[in-house]
Amino acid sequence: MKLISLLDHLAAAPADQSAAPRRAVLRQVGSAALAALPLGLGASLPAAADTKDTSYDAVTQLLLLERLQRALYTRALAAPGLIPLTQLADFQRLRLHQDQHVAFLTEALQAAGAIVPTEPAFDFSGRRGVVTNPVLFPNVLSNFDDFLALAQQLEDLGVRLYKTQAFNITNDSQLLKAVLRIHAVEAQHSAHVRSLRRGRGVAVKNWPSDTDAAIVRPAAAQVLTTAATGGEENPIQNLKAGMPIPFANFLLIRDNTAVRDSALSEAFDEPLTTTVAQAALNLFV
């Protein structure tokens, strides 16, 4: 339950507040949550309970994502012969960025006096540490194509999760600034991994597209595909609530403003729900 968990996660405040500008922010969130508690305990609470909409929840979920990505690249770089020599530098850069993002988010939590969750022991087979469970992601650390497919999905998931969480950070402009910048770096990562896959013969664009070849997963792992690209085919965008933009009125052959059908959905990267994101992340912990 998010309100309680937020309060639980706020560690006892050290005496020195001056060195921790973010502390006040998360405390403020905590206070707001506390103030809202009587109302929050009403009928609407269960529906809201799995919605991560506080700064603390946003940062911890993003930290889990970044740690997962860092672990994938760390293990891939350590797996003999998995990554071709010509691409080693690319994945060292990806790993470095994820490591920097982990450090930043960790520091943000520490500066806020919040508890930093322990890093889980990630299992990229999808067996969640239980050897009798079925393997959901075969060969990701032994076959480069299988590795790239997973890397692409996790990078796409990352882009979408930052998109979802960015504006949940409402009280800290510096944190929002950083999240928006990291959001863009994740997109560059995804575009690069997609380039590598296309170079190896996969029909895939640098941006999620209706024309991309599907990454086939067993049913138990389908939530990862949903989290990575589910809903990307959405051709409807709203400028205001409930008011779809009438693209058909102004994307016209007559005006040389017509575009291919797939371009419309390609032009917008979609967010996802934090629930779906968490379900996908949980496949690896």
Added chain:
Amino acid sequence: MSDHSYLPAWREQSLGRRLFLRVSAASAASVALVAAGCSSSTPEPVAPDPFQLTLPSGDPGLLYYAYLLAIAQATTYQKVVDAPPTDLTPAERAIFADLRDHEIVYREMLKYAIDPTGANALLPTDFAFKLTSFTLTTRAGVLAAAQQLEDLVAAAYPALLQLVTSSNPQQRTLLLKMSTVHARHAATVHDLLVPGSFANNDIVESTGTLAGQLRTKTPTEVLAALAPFFAPFVISAANLATPI
């Protein structure tokens, strides 16, 4: 001066509508001309610059800013699609067709966002993004131009998003959705020009507390970089807030 057919439309806006670039300088010129004809005793008018376009403040100004960026990119990619260099490969042409399509969607959508009626001219009729300083007749020139534009726009969006208010969440989310597609464009073009040059230290901070984060540019910085392309028009972001 007579080219400025947008002035009547602007005058029709009775409520200081958010739609239009502030054309006060040009308006002042018109007023000054009329005044000069009426009386020679009018105080010497300060020479106004009819090519000065000042973005509105707040979210409308940011939409206009994004619109100008889309015009820059759509104009460039339309030219590449219409007259691709002979050494641009079919796969690369397909990518540029996508870039063109995406930017057309942005340009037309932002135009709609600024003026849903479509009845008004948003810019002077002779306003254009000039391609003369690009070399769009060779693959290398096309990729260099695209990289310059994509890096600039990718760097512009996080700063822009920081300034957009939450007063219209859908509009803000729309810009957020576009921001990562621009980042994807930038990485894609980088990798075409020099494989593996995506997200390198030129575009991502490599040291300090911002390490691993995109290097961004303020509207003023971006418009300064684009100034030669929009000349003789001068676009001012003076009314926009400065990202902190």
